[in-house]
Amino acid sequence: MQTIAAVARSPHADFSIEPIDLEAPRAGEVLVRIVGVGLCHTDLIARDQFIPIPLPAVLGHEGAGIVEAVGDGVTKVKPGDRVVIGFASCGACPRCAEHLPSYCREFPQRNYAGTRTDGSTAIRVAGTPASGHFFAQSSFAGHAVAEERNVVKIEADDVPLELLGPLGCGFQTGAGGVMRSLACPSGSSIAIFGGGPVGLAAVMGAVVQGCATIILVEPFAARRALGLSLGATHVVDPADGDVGAAIRAILPDGTEYAFETSGREAVIETALASLASHGLLGLVGVPPRPDSSLSINIASLITYGHRIHGIIEGDSDLDGFIPELVELFRAGRFPIDRLIETFPLDRINEAVAAQIRGECVKAVLVP
Known part of the structure; x- marks a missing residue:
């Protein structure tokens, strides 16, 4: 399918808004239509090559949206489910077994490499394979392919989903x-x-x-x-x-x-x-x-x-902690809406500048 994305092409340079081609979800993967994605310092240091993800790349790792399709074997969510997308982990190492997936022994390669663990990528820019799968999502886009393990179903339907993406990283940290x-x-x-x-x-x-x-x-x-x-x-x-x-x-x-x-x-x-x-x-x-x-x-x-x-990631176990934060938000005890200013995705560079200048605390991009 074709969707739109903010593409990082050069360090310390503006993102460019471009069409990208996105593969259908493979086994164990989920296609999510993004309704809001937080802008995080980690995205910028990846663009600027502190995290050496190959460029061009589609970044973004605080996504929230609606599941549109699932790959073979996915049982955790189904099309139509509201989800927050967090970080990736293997689910099999000692730290994952202790419900500490942010200390997964495979954390760097699963979140920073720019590819799936087999070296492939679901993203093509101008017909050429490009880095994606940033934190197993790359959600600076209209759609993202995530892994079943790092999507969290949001049961409450009375919260604005576009505000919840930062729960996947910055706010939960x-x-x-x-x-x-x-x-x-x-x-x-x-x-x-x-x-x-x-x-x-x-x-x-x-x-x-x-x-x-x-x-x-x-x-x-x-x-x-x-x-x-x-x-x-x-x-x-x-x-x-x-x-x-x-x-x-x-x-x-x-x-x-x-x-x-x-x-x-x-x-x-x-x-x-x-x-x-x-x-x-x-x-x-x-x-x-x-x-x-x-x-x-x-x-x-x-x-x-x-x-x-x-x-790392506030010792979150995703499926346990993100719903806890959602309930605190619903109860008025974790008022994240007071920190957020929304920007259209195509104004990402304005959002970056506003956040750096301190004019907003947390920018959330809405495709």
Whole structure:
């Protein structure tokens, strides 16, 4: 079939809107008509070759839509079902068996390679095979071919489906990082570094968990204000000076938990230094360079029992956690609609610019 897509042809260049040819779903695959897809930083670093997916490529990995067709053997969904599309995993390795599919031993090749695991691709651009299957979906398009395992059926029909795509990555990373990976208990304290979509989802997750002190560190004033309205108890502007001192002015012993979303070494070091004794730091931010490294005082780490936890996708198990977030949204406890601005897919480059400038928190593209 032919559909439309935003195609990444060169690093650091605009996406181009082009027709593409898409294969019918094979055994174990699902064809989804996309009704909304989130724009994520990970899509941009793939375009820019931090993730070296061959170009041209169709990216997009926060899709939501309607199932139009299924391949042989698919029983999880049927045509007409509403779905959110998440990340791919093998379903057979030890981590998948522990319901931790984001740590699947095959995660990189199943999500970043630009092909199916057999090396084939369902996408042709101008008659030539092109990279797709990004997070087993490539949903910057009118339609996407996903795997049965990474689609999640949405039973509720009273929620706007186009808003739910970011639950497949960014929002579940932020919320899951606090609710699952760190598992912050009620009454605890947390400092969240970065008020983008992941950081603000973490703020909402901390509220759900009942954290008593929720500190948001964020340079954009509008996002600090939004964080306060979503439940942050304190905000810190890094431009005002020493962030660590500001946090310890609020919590003299330091924070029990810290959650870092920027990937910047200096911010990570500040977050680590802000921890209380036996505090836990969760890292989700993609570093600015593949060879980024940290300078850590090992003696201090041991003396204070500080812990560091790398987090992928908020430890989500997709079929369990995404429906949980949908129910929290329906109950008004996870108001993702307050973070989202929609753009037509053919305005993707405007959406990228608006998100980078901080004019919107989360852009969702509507084909």
